[in-house]
Amino acid sequence: MSTDTARDARQQWNAWREERTETVSAPYGPLALTGTHWLADAPEGRIPAISGQWAEEAEAVRLTATAVDGLTLDGRPLDGVVRLRPDKGPAAAARVSYGGRKLVVIRREGLWAVRVFDPGSAGRREFAGIDVFDHDEKWELPGVFRPYGSSRRVSVANADGRERGLGLDGELAFTVAGTEHTLQAALEVDGTLWAVFADATSGVSSYRFRFLRAPAPGVDGRVTLDFNRALLPPCAFADHFICPFPPPGNTLTVPVPAGERDVVRG
Known part of the structure; x- marks a missing residue:
């Protein structure tokens, strides 16, 4: 590898490192994850510190909430019942939010879970x-x-x-x-x-x-x-x-x- 090629490779690597750091430390990046809650382990449909009633169905998660619960769906207060499919893309794009946190619906081998991403997590505060x-x-x-x-x-x-x-x-x-x-x-x-x-x-x-x-x-x-x-x-x-x-x-x-x-x- 020539000197110029090696220098270019290092510069590209440094840029990749900077982008990587920004991604993991973003408000809803990996450091913000504070919980993965398997609905099979929550028969009463309650997720710690999160409002609403959550229940798994064959092809979706059923979320029931009233306006006083403080949940939002696609940026609007949720009052009623909604069926949620697995969220795609970054956590920041998740459909459901609660008090600044993003609630991400996932499915693994037929089991449903809800992940909580909190911008105020200890992980983000401690990241160096x-x-x-x-x-x-x-x-x-x-x-x-x-x-x-x-x-x-x-x-x-x-x-x-x-x-x-x-x-x-x-x-x-x-x-x-x-x-x-x-x-x-x-x-x-x-x-x-x-x-x-x-x-x-x-x-x-x-x-x-x-x-x-x-x-x-x-x-x-x-x-x-x-x-x-x-x-x-x-x-x-x-x-x-x-x-x-x-x-x-x-x-x-x-x-x-x-x-x-x-x-x-x-």
């Missing part, structure tokens, strides 16, 4: 940045994506202690110090790739596991893997996320001193 490894061009690696004949689903532990299914569509192969390594990866709707992995730095000089995203592979499967942009999972920012742990085979035996290391709290 994201610690990272220094940018190193040698961790921008050529790789190849080898799709499976059909998608697979494996059961993996999640950060909340439960096991859930994780969809996998193929493996990413790359070489470190002359040895080939592979990571099982999922193919996203837009064609990009996503993998959850651990390595020899995990739990030592970096968080216990991280995410890696890669662009859509070429027709020959070739793709660039930039470990300088390895991401902390959402559960590194708030305990109420349910991030999947690495599936079998996704714990690398080599250290990967690149990308995000951990959250810094003041």
Whole structure:
């Protein structure tokens, strides 16, 4: 890599870091999550510190509220019954709000939950940045994506202690110090790739596991893997996320001193 190319790569990485910090520390970013409430665990339909009556149905969440409850739907006071589908996009775009908080409806393996994002969370107040490894061009690696004949689903532990299914569509192969390594990866709707992995730095000089995203592979499967942009999972920012742990085979035996290391709290 030429000097100019290396300088451009570092500048782009620095810009990515700044954008990443802004995203996680936004009013309704990951640091704002204060609770994930599974409706199956709330048979009376009550969510702590949140008004309204919440009930799960086969294809929606039924929310019942009166004007005095203080809930809003699409910016207007809610008075009556509404059926809510899972929220798409960022938490800031969630349909239901309560006292400045956003209430995000999610569904995981047929179970419904409501997440509470509070701009006044302790996580946002205590956030002092994201610690990272220094940018190193040698961790921008050529790789190849080898799709499976059909998608697979494996059961993996999640950060909340439960096991859930994780969809996998193929493996990413790359070489470190002359040895080939592979990571099982999922193919996203837009064609990009996503993998959850651990390595020899995990739990030592970096968080216990991280995410890696890669662009859509070429027709020959070739793709660039930039470990300088390895991401902390959402559960590194708030305990109420349910991030999947690495599936079998996704714990690398080599250290990967690149990308995000951990959250810094003041």
